[in-house]
Amino acid sequence: MYYPEPVAKLIDELMKLPGVGPKSAQRLAFHLLNALEKDALGLAQAIVSARQKIRQCSVCANLTEQDPCPLCLDPTRDQSLLCIVEQPKDVVAMEKTREIKGKYHVLHGAISPMDGIGPEQLTINLLLSRLRDSQVKEVVVATNPNVEGEATALYLSRLLKPMGIKVTRIAHGLPVGGDLEYADEVTLAKAFEGRKEM
Structure with missing residues (x-):
């Protein structure tokens, strides 16, 4: 020693x-x-x-000191829009953009069979019970653009579309200020797929 x-x-x-x-x-x-x-x-x-x-909000599973959390209690937020993220820190990142006017749901991870993480280990059951009889019309899946995040997004899409809810995915591609020559092939392909008319 x-x-x-x-x-x-x-x-x-x-x-x-x-x-x-x-x-x-x-x-x-x-x-x-x-x-x-x-x-x-x-x-x-x-x-x-x-x-x-600190504990998990019983509605959105975000970290909070009070239950439900202030974001869930905020009556000015759009009840028809729900943004799904992997971790509580992702809520903070999304809030900093000031673009999301709806509510959130935190999964506390992503599907990763290699790490023994399936849908049962995430807060997907809480999400489903929350969506039943809710006003949510669109779910924005904002999981990370990696293998686990993509698998989770696909799983959620297949699970939620039969409920009559519009499921969208945040765009992927080049970061603002990035150079094409330094981007990898997958990032460039995603940026090309996500192109829009000017």
Whole structure:
């Protein structure tokens, strides 16, 4: 053992965070050990507080402190439009655009048989019960443009279309400010498919 037990334990716990390897965990651990005690305690208290106070909204499955969440309670939002995203952070990204005037539904993942994630592990049952007897006329599927996101979008489309709901998918393609020469073939193909008249 190279470090005292409490330090080794801290490094092990930090390595459980996504994208944090052994070297980064060591750097973070020593930063926390050298930080002011109030700062280290503030971080620990923020983690505990978030774990205790935050839960899933019973309507949309977004993270919230109150249930239902403020977005679900907002009477000014378009009841006929529902945007489906993979993660709570995607709601924040969509809200920053100020384009979505409707409501949201958070799946908490995407279908990925390789990772053992099927529709049962997502909030699809909550989505279906929510859509029954609702005013929703259009569902915008805003899953990520990767294999799992595409599989999830296709699954949702096949599930929702028989309910008489219009299902649309956010467009894919080149990022604003991107150069054609740096785009991969799939991105260029999607951009070509999504072309529109000017």
